[in-house]
Amino acid sequence: MLPSDQPILVTGAGGFIGGRVVEVLHGLRGTSVRASVRRWSSAVRVGRLPVEIVLCDMTDPRQVRSAMEGIGAVVHCAYGDPHATVEGTRAVLQAALEARVDRVVHLSTMEVYGEVEGDLLEDAPLRSTGWPYRDSKIEAELLCRRYVDRGLPVSILRPTIVYGPFSRDWTVGFAERLVAGGTFPGRADCQGTCNLLYVDDLVAAIVLALDRNEAAGDAFNVNGEERLTWWQYLNDLSRAIGLPSLNGGHPLARRVRAAALAPVRATARRVLARYREPIMAVYQRSPVAQRLMRSVEGAIRRTPSPAEYRLFRRNVFLPVDKARGLLGYRSQFPVSRGLALSASWLRHHGFLGVPEPQW
Amino acid sequence: MTHAPPVPLRIAVVGCGAIARSFHLPALASIRGVADHLTVVDRDPGRVAAAEREFRASRAATDHRDVIHEADGAIVAVPQEFHAEVAMDFLRAGVPVLCEKPLATTLEHASALVAAADAGGTVLAVNNTRRFYPAVRAAREWIQSGRLGPIRRVEIHEGASFNWPLAGGSTFGRGGTGKGVLQDVGAHALDMVCWWLGERPRITRYLDDAMGGSEAVARVEFAGDGYAGVVHLSWLSRLPNAFRVEGQQGTVEGGILAWDAIRLTAAGGRSRRLRLRPEVRSFPQVKDHVIANFLGAVRGEGGSASPCRG
Numbered sequence: 001m002l003p004s005d006q007p008i009l010v011t012g013a014g015g016f017i018g019g020r021v022v023e024v025l026h027g028l029r030g031t032s033v034r035a036s037v038r039r040w041s042s043a044v045r046v047g048r049l050p051v052e053i054v055l056c057d058m059t060d061p062r063q064v065r066s067a068m069e070g071i072g073a074v075v076h077c078a079y080g081d082p083h084a085t086v087e088g089t090r091a092v093l094q095a096a097l098e099a100r101v102d103r104v105v106h107l108s109t110m111e112v113y114g115e116v117e118g119d120l121l122e123d124a125p126l127r128s129t130g131w132p133y134r135d136s137k138i139e140a141e142l143l144c145r146r147y148v149d150r151g152l153p154v155s156i157l158r159p160t161i162v163y164g165p166f167s168r169d170w171t172v173g174f175a176e177r178l179v180a181g182g183t184f185p186g187r188a189d190c191q192g193t194c195n196l197l198y199v200d201d202l203v204a205a206i207v208l209a210l211d212r213n214e215a216a217g218d219a220f221n222v223n224g225e226e227r228l229t230w231w232q233y234l235n236d237l238s239r240a241i242g243l244p245s246l247n248g249g250h251p252l253a254r255r256v257r258a259a260a261l262a263p264v265r266a267t268a269r270r271v272l273a274r275y276r277e278p279i280m281a282v283y284q285r286s287p288v289a290q291r292l293m294r295s296v297e298g299a300i301r302r303t304p305s306p307a308e309y310r311l312f313r314r315n316v317f318l319p320v321d322k323a324r325g326l327l328g329y330r331s332q333f334p335v336s337r338g339l340a341l342s343a344s345w346l347r348h349h350g351f352l353g354v355p356e357p358q359w
Numbered sequence: 360m361t362h363a364p365p366v367p368l369r370i371a372v373v374g375c376g377a378i379a380r381s382f383h384l385p386a387l388a389s390i391r392g393v394a395d396h397l398t399v400v401d402r403d404p405g406r407v408a409a410a411e412r413e414f415r416a417s418r419a420a421t422d423h424r425d426v427i428h429e430a431d432g433a434i435v436a437v438p439q440e441f442h443a444e445v446a447m448d449f450l451r452a453g454v455p456v457l458c459e460k461p462l463a464t465t466l467e468h469a470s471a472l473v474a475a476a477d478a479g480g481t482v483l484a485v486n487n488t489r490r491f492y493p494a495v496r497a498a499r500e501w502i503q504s505g506r507l508g509p510i511r512r513v514e515i516h517e518g519a520s521f522n523w524p525l526a527g528g529s530t531f532g533r534g535g536t537g538k539g540v541l542q543d544v545g546a547h548a549l550d551m552v553c554w555w556l557g558e559r560p561r562i563t564r565y566l567d568d569a570m571g572g573s574e575a576v577a578r579v580e581f582a583g584d585g586y587a588g589v590v591h592l593s594w595l596s597r598l599p600n601a602f603r604v605e606g607q608q609g610t611v612e613g614g615i616l617a618w619d620a621i622r623l624t625a626a627g628g629r630s631r632r633l634r635l636r637p638e639v640r641s642f643p644q645v646k647d648h649v650i651a652n653f654l655g656a657v658r659g660e661g662g663s664a665s666p667c668r669g
Contacts, residue, residue: 040531044521044594047531047539050571350518350597
């Protein structure tokens with residue numbers, strides 16, 4: 001169904017996944033794309049292409065309706081704080097229903113299954129845990145189901161740990177921490193399964209969800225097909241960017257350090273959220289404040305958080321049999337290939353260090 | 360540093376987007392004799408009304424042509440593709456202009472503006488703010504003093520994510536200007552090169568990553584008599600945010616935003632960090648210097664520090 005003369009709306013096009021969706025739809029498939037962004041400054045990446053770009057506050061149903069005009073299908077990648085995630089999804093679904101679009105592909109997350117372990121198939125229950133991101137993504141999925149009942153062909157994708165070029169969390173962030181000599185939990189604390197999904201595999205799944213009639217009204221896990229531990233991922237990444245393997249011993253000291261820094265982390269986040277402007281003013285004027293703030297920021301960035309410990313220990317895996325069977329999904333990017341591509345992108349973009357300016 | 364001017368000046372600010380609200384208007388609104396005669400202009404009635412309230416402007420308009428004959432000086436801060444048109448209207452009426460960078464988006468338009476300013480003997484300045492950055496100024500002094508010897512190599516590398524709060528999206532994508540990082544950061548970096556060297560080198564090679572839209576990464580290679588150089592800019596990747604000018608007898612290096620020091624290295628040896636004691640101590644102070652400089656030029660108290668040429 002995809003070859004339609006109506007453009008595809010990609011929400012969240014300023015983000016890591018949305019940006020790649022736009023590039024692939026436009027560049028590889030020649031599909032006409034309308035990219036919606038929250039602010040113009042995030043349009044830099046997709047703005048290199050001759051695609052239509054619109055500014056849209058997803059929580060404003062009027063703006064979303066206007067972004068939906070003349071659209072054939074939607075890939076909904078945008079999310080934000082819990083309110084924006086839920087209300088943005090509601091606005092997209094309602095506008096899509098009114099515009100009678102052929103398909104909505106909703107980007108959900110593996111997190112909707114909650115903090116459980118084991119192999120999770122698509123019919124596993126969705127479990128909220130009080131974590132705002134997870135709970136709002138669950139609420140967004142429930143909205144999708146309601147609109148499926150009203151006849152809207154929504155396809156829900158639940159991607160796992162999506163990495164690759166422009167991935168702030170799993171590629172840039174980890175690489176910078178490795179380069180800076182930051183610590184990670186020890187080997188024993190990294191034995192959970194890392195459900196690694198290369199971004200282009202996800203985008204291929206999104207295209208299948210747009211294409212295949214079987215996708216409508218259903219939810220699909222999207223994951224890579226290798227089971228590896230977080231410890232393997234961190235070490236493979238480290239070697240891919242030309243650094244040695246991690247030192248796996250003495251996890252206790254690291255646990256203590258992570259626990260000690262947890263309140264600093266939380267306080268810093270709260271203070272910065274509340275007093276960003278005066279803090280930046282002081283930062284600009286005082287070299288002493290600059291050094292102090294950089295050192296706190298550096299310590300936070302180099303030290304694993306308690307949430308990271310929980311993630312790295314979790315034994316959970318999302319099989320993709322359903323997507324294989326119904327959509328014909330196959331992972332084309334084994335970890336070795338995805339990491340090689342990520343490493344060359346990191347190097348090219350200067351994230352592995354730029355020559356220190358001398359002055 | 361902001362003395363009350365001897366006679367009140369009527370300044371019109373055309374375009375009330377991010378740069379006007381964060382830079383020009385706050386600076387103008389803090390100067391006696393200027394603050395009470397401020398005119399704001401924007402095509403968007405909501406935006407102009409907001410600026411009028413916030414900066415207590417005495418006049419607001421949605422068309423700059425309505426205020427040309429009531430202005431002693433104009434600041435052009437509309438989207439860059441309209442710079443030439445708006446600036447020309449003021450210059451033709453003999454009104455001095457401080458234009459946001461870049462002066463125009465084509466060489467023809469820029470040349471026409473310079474010709475119009477020359478013909479009328481009217482001040483035309485471009486807001487190349489970096490001419491007020493201490494390290495950039497210090498580098499120029501070293502280069503122009505001849506103490507580095509004949510210049511061999513000039514390099515500027517700037518890369519940081521783009522976070523300017525653009526009010527309009529004319530820069531990007533289909534139907535956009537097709538002008539990205541080169542006209543944004545590049546307008547500053549290329550001005551630094553020309554200002555330092557006192558001449559315009561010839562372009563030997565140009566590369567960018569635009570694929571039918573606006574470039575996010577650009578590389579300009581250039582050369583002149585006995586020297587070559589590169590300006591490398593990116594909105595997507597990390598670059599050192601630094602400059603380096605190598606002469607036969609010595610090299611000067613600095614950070615674009617390093618206010619207080621540059622590094623000097625003599626050919627074949629000793630390197631030292633030179634601490635600067637600048638008048639401008641932080642970015643927020645730049646605007647006061649730029650505006651004071653333009654007002655001085657409007658009053659005929661000497662030339663602008665950032666005229667559109669030489």
